[in-house]
Amino acid sequence: MNALQERILRDGKILGGGILKVDSFVNHQVDPMLMDACGRDFAKRFANVGATKILTAEISGIAPALTTAIHLGLPVVYARKTKPVTMPDQVYLTLAPSHTKGRMVELIVSPEYLANGEKVLIIDDFLASGQTILGLARLAEASGSRIVGIGTLIEKIFEGGRNALSTLGVPIESIACIKSLDDGKITFVD
Amino acid sequence: MNALQERILRDGKILGGGILKVDSFVNHQVDPMLMDACGRDFAKRFANVGATKILTAEISGIAPALTTAIHLGLPVVYARKTKPVTMPDQVYLTLAPSHTKGRMVELIVSPEYLANGEKVLIIDDFLASGQTILGLARLAEASGSRIVGIGTLIEKIFEGGRNALSTLGVPIESIACIKSLDDGKITFVD
DSSP states (O other): OOHHHHHHHHHOEEEETTEEEOIIIIISEEOHHHHHHHHHHHHHHTTTSOOSEEEEETTTTHHHHHHHHHHHTOOEEEEBSSOOTTSOSSOEEEEEEETTTTEEEEEEEOTTSSOTTOEEEEEEEEESSSHHHHHHHHHHHHTTOEEEEEEEEEEEGGGOHHHHHGGGOSOEEEEEEEEEOGGGOOEEOO | OOHHHHHHHHHOEEEETTEEEOIIIIISEEOHHHHHHHHHHHHHHTTTSOOSEEEEETTTTHHHHHHHHHHHTOOEEEEBSSOOTTSOSSOEEEEEEETTTTEEEEEEEOTTSSOTTOEEEEEEEEESSSHHHHHHHHHHHHTTOEEEEEEEEEEEGGGOHHHHTGGGOSOEEEEEEEEEOGGGOOEEOO
């Protein structure tokens, strides 16, 4: 069992509706040492995919994407959910359903930072339905870039995201892969 | 001149209205090596303030706060601007005017992660009017915590934030301190 799995068992809280609360070390309070270790782990797993840029979605993807970027020495871009005043008028924009927000959210990337020919490694906190990551993949493809890998801290395999992403044909790595949250118990894939 | 100042001169863009665009290395695309160097710098500057927790505001405060947290070995909490479903009903909430959004935004922290007696180091990307940081300070004080220092990547001294924060009576450190953006030219404080 790795450090993230141990931490999930110790501090994760099952809220019902398939929601796992990890606010004490990933989503609101962040454990920087754990996040750094996860970044090092992703860097190792994706050492040979030839990535030139890391892409994530604000907000909670930023921490794991940044530590991965530090260990791979690559720039990281986080898709914005609202367009800031500093962004040009012409952007890459897609919509993705947000499970926790119960509505569609925008994912926006400036063409300044996602150019034709990039090899993009997507890093995010959760892989659930995979819809946010598919949205990021659409942004990358719109820019003429190519996805070369997907890494998530926590995968809930019972939500089918891995299957939804399989059409992308790239390696998908999750540090903690959860089989079930049934009966108030967190069970990892062996 | 430090690495952040050099980068601002090279890649920063003056947009008018006192807005300095640093989207290519801080706010949308992040240079992880530069951010790590800034985190190391903050860790050194605040090595002796006795901080027990780092506090920042989503979204663009997360990167510098996280790298500072890595170098100080402290947990980091980022105030949310919308309340996620995982947060309890009872929270610390304050309002702060957002310069770039032109409206008030909420800053929300769960009492689970900001407890009585914490010594809080605030890290953020910009110090402009200081209103976001004052909001973070109110959240910390509401929880019975005490601010012990404030660090920002980029200070625009002509917006008066340092003066607004002086009542807090704590050290304020900025890595790049901008005196003027007049005439399309970025001038740092010596």
